[in-house]
Amino acid sequence: MINSTQVSYFILSAFFDTVGFKYLYFLLILSLYVFIVCANVLLIVVICVNRSLHEPMYLFLVSLFVNELYGSTGLFPFLLVQILSDIHTVSAPFCFLQIFCLYSYGGREFWILASMSYDRYLAICYPLQYHTRMTSNKIFLLIALTWLYPLLVHILIVFGLTAPLQLCKNIINKVYCDSYSVVKLACSDTSAINIFGLVNIFTVIFGLIILILFSYIRILKVCFSGPRQTRQKALSTCTPHLLSLLNFSFGAFFELIQSRFNMNYLPNMLRIFLSLYWLTCQPLINPLLYGLKMSKIRIVCRNLLVGW
Template sequence: MFIVCANVLLIVIICMNRSLHEPMYLFLCSLFVNELYGSTGLFPFLLLQILSDIHTVSTSFCFLQIFCVYSYGAHVEFFTLGVMSYDRYLAICYPLEYNKHMTSSKVAILTAFVWLYSVLATVVMMSLSAPLQLCGNTIQKVYCDNFSIVKLACSDTSVNNIYGLVYMFTIIVSLISFILFSYLKILKVCFSGSKQTRQKAVSTCTPHLASLINFSFGVFFEIVQGRFDMSSVPIMLRIFLSLYWLTCQPLFNPVLYGLKMSKIRIICKSLSFGRRI
């Protein structure tokens, strides 16, 4: 309920206030939409399972959940954070040319690319996993994920493994490198600029960095669980770690951006004051 209310509130605030129709806030709006989308891929069915004590899922629904979870976390979330780092890089390192480079059409193109590419990449991944012949039907998680399906397969999974490795080393590593490059350039400007420049850079970049670190922390545990034997780790801890990247990010982002972004904070305060009146 908190994820839905907080993200919907921030989406409405950004959409209804023309003063927030800037690239940074539009990318944030896309991020909040993604938090809602990712949460709907996990929580409704998880709550149904808890309330009804159901521990089975159909194959079609399992793959639907895989599509939602992976397009949310592995693609849209990660790529949106990358686009936001590029936006902050232009705003801080090239402030006089920012409006020239980050136009409304470019914002629309970048946002559309993130979502369309994420859908396409997830469909390709699922098209490789769907034909696999499975020799088991038990997933040691509270939701379906692609690597668990691949581990259950008794047919050849070399294509799946090659695709995963190529994707990781070509797309993920290059995107991480680009994000690190952007923030290193931003830090260089911060240390060489005036006190006012440093304060502005810190106030705008801190939420992005905190969100990126939190997301990376959760994804790291998810990768470790998928690639290594975790049987010695207590099952409850494994469940918590597998849910971390899907629950903490949608909870963390609205609070972080709502408190740290001054324009959003001011509008939220004015709305609260209006309700009290």
């Protein structure tokens, strides 16, 4: 046990000996990061430069793709450096900065998906009133809320409640910095951050998930009671949103379970994969989901690539 005033860095103990394979892992992670950046930037550019895509749904998609770039940049460059390094340590200030970046990304992802479900709910359930309900001011307010609220909440959690804790250890059993892993190292009272974290999860995150599910239940009800053409059009636009929500919720659920319960009986590689899933698969899958499943984006991308 070390004195709390001496914790100036953390050791990431989940990294294993990669001698002989570290360059292969480096190239694999680098390839994923390059693909994520290129795919998300391409879709952002496609939506921004084409006036036919300047609709609320696509503006929310731009916000989603920007958030994928934000979260990926908080993880992948750090992983690349750690893979090539022989000593897997990180300074305390950078560790808390990474925690803030990754968790604000995760919270924002739920907010954006909720905004998108609300937009689809209005478009499909109230088509004649859609443009009067989804005004420019409301779009701006929703996008501002999705970006500002997670930032403010995680500034409070990370820098107001986690960083001031007195730590008696400095070993994090992850390949990146994790909020709850740091809290478990504390030798001071952690009840405030534990209560605040649970309240945030159950009131905000679960609340958003319930709102999203309610929106899509109403959407599906309208779809199956309408004509076949309307049903097919609605399902083609809603399917990517639902798949994205299920994918991210699945990854976040495993991260939550792994952080709060002892899962040392699992193989190290599996634990690493489960802890990274929510941070890597969403930025990787979303461009494919929306680029391939949404016809307007697919047609514009094809015309753009053919034109080149």
